[in-house]
Structures are given as structure tokens and as C-alpha cells.
Amino acid sequence: MTTPNELRLLPWSGPGDKPCYLSTDDPDGYMSRLADGIEAVQLGTANELLEEASEALDNRDTSLDEMRCLVKELTGALRDIVRVARSRGRLLATSDPRESAH
Template sequence: MSTSEQASPVGDLRLLPWTTPDGRPCYLSTDSDHSKLSLLADDVETAQLDSGEQVLAGARAVLADPKAGEGAVRFALTRSAECLAEILRIAVSRGARIPRSEP
């Protein structure tokens, strides 16, 4: 999932923090940041960020343990990569919603 794939195809669409079953991005068109779907997306983003913090703490613990086996390191790296993808998606979505000032 590259940044260019996540960019909104049309002006004011919000990139949602989930994808279609086949992995394509989902977008929301709404006049309100307080619509039910906008609020659900906000809640999902919050949960993803919280999960990222927990995974980061777990990955750091595994990396600090010199006796951690390959399985533990692979699991920590796999979960870290998943969380990083989610957090990058959130960053792209939020960045696209920052009002642009005219020069």
C-alpha cells in the first residue's frame, strides 16, 4: 500500500482506516465530520493507534530479550509491520484533511 495508492482520487473524499475485502482503499464522502461513518472511522483510527502503542511496547520487550527466539522476533516484526501500515494510512488520511493555505 503506497502513499500514491492511498491518495484520495477525488478532492474531498476521506480515506477510511479499512479496505475492501480485496484490499482496495475505501473512501467516504460526507458534508459532516460528525456523521455516523465519520465517527466510526475516528473510533477505528483511535483503536488502531492504541494497538500500535501496545505492539511497539511488545516488540521492544522482545528485542530487549537476548533469549527471544526466532518465532517471537518474527511475530513481533509481523505485528509491527501490520501496525505501521495502519498508522501510515491514518497519517495519509489525516494529512489529506488538513486545510491547505493558498500562497
């Protein structure tokens, strides 16, 4: 949830790979729910890729081409997760600690 005048970094980029932001104080609004859903998918994808990478590293038969493809996918997932972490970090930094104590 954003506070008044606080922008939420969205989990997707705009034209030219520029960040997109949402200004709202409604965590149940359409765009907030859409962003939450996309973040959940991104986190799930990253987790699946992490498991796949662990298996590929344990398998001596994994080809160089397969590893390159996996690294490319992992790079994209990591980029998404960094964006999610930054967004959530900003939300945590701007939230009032007294509110979470109740």
C-alpha cells in the first residue's frame, strides 16, 4: 500500500525499459491487485528456475547450450526479483512502524 504522495514501483517496465509507478492508497484497487499478482508469478518463476538450475548443476550431462539458456532465463528472473525487492523495500521504508505493531 502506498501512502499519499508515495509511488509504488510496478513489476514491469515501460517503453525504453523505464520504470512504471502507481500512485494509490487502495491496496485492493485493480492495478494494485494486478501488480501483486504479477509479483507472485515472478517470484514463483524465479523459484522454479532456481530448482532447475540446481538440478542442471548436479547433472553432468547438461549441455553448454542448455546452461546458456538457463542462465538467460535466470538473468531475466533475477531482474524481475530485484524490481520486486526494490518496490517492497520502498513500501517497508515508508510504512509507519506503529501501524504494524497493532
